[in-house]
Amino acid sequence: MAGRLIYLIGPSGSGKDTLLDAAREPMAARGCRIARRVITRSAEAKGEAAQAVSAERFLAMQAQGAFALSWHANGLHYGIPKEIDAWLASGYDVLVNGSRGHQPQARARYPTMLAVVLTVDQAVLRQRLLARGREPAEEIEQRLRRNAQFATAFQAADPALFLLDNSGALQQTLARLLQCIDRARACA
Numbered sequence: 001m002a003g004r005l006i007y008l009i010g011p012s013g014s015g016k017d018t019l020l021d022a023a024r025e026p027m028a029a030r031g032c033r034i035a036r037r038v039i040t041r042s043a044e045a046k047g048e049a050a051q052a053v054s055a056e057r058f059l060a061m062q063a064q065g066a067f068a069l070s071w072h073a074n075g076l077h078y079g080i081p082k083e084i085d086a087w088l089a090s091g092y093d094v095l096v097n098g099s100r101g102h103q104p105q106a107r108a109r110y111p112t113m114l115a116v117v118l119t120v121d122q123a124v125l126r127q128r129l130l131a132r133g134r135e136p137a138e139e140i141e142q143r144l145r146r147n148a149q150f151a152t153a154f155q156a157a158d159p160a161l162f163l164l165d166n167s168g169a170l171q172q173t174l175a176r177l178l179q180c181i182d183r184a185r186a187c188a
């Protein structure tokens, strides 16, 4: 039986990478895989287990069909490697760090995907982005503006979303994510 795509989305700074890292062991124990993204962010700044490539290299990979999903946001290119399709076909569930902006395309390609939206209070989000210190202040403000635009519009577009609040302790968020995945698998 084919596996299911678990599409984790939410504002930059909401904790997607941190949650994915924490989920690595329990997901592996469930026979689920986590995709490694390809990003045109410098290797020093990436802060996640992503493959850093130049924009030229990314576009060449895209032209060669290297990505199952790819998008452009925050001045960067992001790609999810094509190998996830083989994993899904082999029956593995696959967790990916996705984009809200690319959600309609992801839903069209993976109609049964489970979309999990990580939410955080806007004030907490600002604090976390500043504390992470990866982007300069202006880029952080751009991310917060992008988030404010998404907050209302995009939920209406896809009612099949699981909202997961990460304003509190990470372990609590992780426990709820695993619960949600286990429930979705039981119903598949």
Ligand SMILES: Nc1ncnc2c1ncn2[C@@H]1O[C@H](COP(=O)(O)OP(=O)(O)O)[C@@H](O)[C@H]1O
Pocket (backbone or CB within 6 Å): 010, 011, 012, 013, 014, 015, 016, 017, 018, 019, 047, 128, 129, 131, 132, 166, 167, 168, 169, 170, 171, 173
């Ligand atoms: N539940 C949490 N409580 C406190 N800090 C958190 C929590 N989740 C994530 N963080 C912190 O918030 C910052 C942004 O998290 P990150 O995983 O980089 O977000 P994203 O991948 O969504 O951009 C990081 O510094 C991370 O350590």
Ligand SMILES: O=P(O)(O)OC[C@H]1O[C@H](OP(=O)(O)OP(=O)(O)O)[C@H](O)[C@@H]1O
Pocket (backbone or CB within 6 Å): 009, 010, 011, 012, 013, 016, 017, 048, 073, 074, 076, 078, 097, 098, 099, 100, 101, 102, 146
């Ligand atoms: O359409 P959106 O939902 O706004 O998402 C756009 C991109 O922004 C986030 O990445 P970012 O560069 O912030 O990296 P991060 O996830 O490591 O913060 C997210 O992971 C997407 O790749």
